[in-house]
Amino acid sequence: MRSAHPPQPAETFVPTSDQMRATLERYLDRVGARDVEGVVDLFAETVSVEDPVDGPSGTHVVGRDDVTAFFRKGFARSQPRPRLHGEIITTAGDHATMSFTLELELRGEACEVDVIDVVRFDEAGKIVELRAFWNAEDIRPRN
Numbered sequence: 001m002r003s004a005h006p007p008q009p010a011e012t013f014v015p016t017s018d019q020m021r022a023t024l025e026r027y028l029d030r031v032g033a034r035d036v037e038g039v040v041d042l043f044a045e046t047v048s049v050e051d052p053v054d055g056p057s058g059t060h061v062v063g064r065d066d067v068t069a070f071f072r073k074g075f076a077r078s079q080p081r082p083r084l085h086g087e088i089i090t091t092a093g094d095h096a097t098m099s100f101t102l103e104l105e106l107r108g109e110a111c112e113v114d115v116i117d118v119v120r121f122d123e124a125g126k127i128v129e130l131r132a133f134w135n136a137e138d139i140r141p142r143n
Helices: 017-032 036-040 064-078
Strands: 043-050 060-062 081-090 095-106 109-121 127-133
Touching: 017 036, 017 081, 017 095, 017 109, 036 064, 043 064, 060 064, 064 095
Parallel strands: 043 127
Antiparallel strands: 043 060, 081 095, 095 109, 109 127
């Protein structure tokens, strides 16, 4: 005898807002400490990073190995220190966003740029996509 109820889809798990916020707080902390391994540990194996979105060749990297090399090079070149603005905003699904100023040292000059990161998480709470919105034209001297 067939059931009168259609089959139910498999339950999908998404990280909680608290989990997403905690991961992004750790991300900012690890970036500020220039801890490449600590940053990459927050990412899924298949992570996609666009930093910046619509940037030149080499600014969209996929997979932990390429992302590790990307962050290692970026940290060595710019000595980043993020400063969060306001709250980390989450969705009821698997996305979160945050706005921050990234303090940098570029060619011996103290400067900064405003950034908005849009991040997607997997079921395990790992970052699977990070899209950083900023423009090199907006980098300014730091006071």
